[in-house]
Amino acid sequence: MNKKGNxxxxxxxxxxxxxxxxxxxxxxxTIYLDSGNVLEASLSNFLYPFTFLFIIMxxxxxxxSNAHKTILKTSLIFIIFMIVISxxxxxxxxYYSTEIDxxxxxxxxxxxxxxxxxxxxxxxxxxxxxxTLLYYFSHTLVLILYEAMKEYTNHILAFNLAMFIPFTxxxxxxxxxxxIFLNVEFNKLIxxxxxxxxxxxxxxxxxxxxxxxxxxxxxxx
Numbered sequence: 001m002n003k004k005g006n007x008x009x010x011x012x013x014x015x016x017x018x019x020x021x022x023x024x025x026x027x028x029x030t031i032y033l034d035s036g037n038v039l040e041a042s043l044s045n046f047l048y049p050f051t052f053l054f055i056i057m058x059x060x061x062x063x064x065s066n067a068h069k070t071i072l073k074t075s076l077i078f079i080i081f082m083i084v085i086s087x088x089x090x091x092x093x094x095y096y097s098t099e100i101d102x103x104x105x106x107x108x109x110x111x112x113x114x115x116x117x118x119x120x121x122x123x124x125x126x127x128x129x130x131x132t133l134l135y136y137f138s139h140t141l142v143l144i145l146y147e148a149m150k151e152y153t154n155h156i157l158a159f160n161l162a163m164f165i166p167f168t169x170x171x172x173x174x175x176x177x178x179x180i181f182l183n184v185e186f187n188k189l190i191x192x193x194x195x196x197x198x199x200x201x202x203x204x205x206x207x208x209x210x211x212x213x214x215x216x217x218x219x220x221x
Contacts, residue, residue: 019048027044079128
């Protein structure tokens with residue numbers, strides 16, 4: 001691989017890690033998808049789908065092993081990120097940064113425990129674990145499916161199916177885990193699953209379109 005290819009692959013890896021961190025921060029910010037204010041979804045759902053595309057792009061420029069190592073490394077970096085955030089939020093801020101300090105704690109580390117009058121802040125452990133595991137397994141499954149199907153069907157169709165299946169499982173599992181933790185009613189759970197499935201379909205098509213444009217462009221070079 002030439003230097004230009006290495007630089008491009010490095011940029012994609014940085015984008016992958018950046019998107020994961022942004023998704024973890026904005027997963028609690030939701031918007032309505034319809035005028036009736038019934039269907040809602042997290043802002044993270046509009047960025048997270050592109051992480052599947054990034055993984056396939058890494059796979060195509062490198063190989064299965066390196067792409068899988070990237071998934072593992074980004075998972076570990078995300079956990080380290082949350083640990084560092086917990087440590088920084090535990091350090092008391094001065095009077096002038098009180099509002100920012102409280103906002104960061106509320107968004108990133110809403111939970112706490114007290115030892116000898118000192119407060120230690122930490123994130124929602126269930127969400128961190130579920131987010132990390134779902135990310136790892138769903139993106140690994142994308143690689144496995146794409147690797148298995150690309151030899152027997154069109155590359156674009158292989159990407160579409162390889163993304164749709166893991167993305168659906170990832171999204172549905174995360175919604176169920178999150179809603180059960182929040183003790184939402186069953187009707188709200190069904191509504192959340194519906195709205196997120198709509199996003200899965202839309203962004204699978206968008207990513208497939210992007211992939212097809214990139215693939216056709218490369219095939220002409």
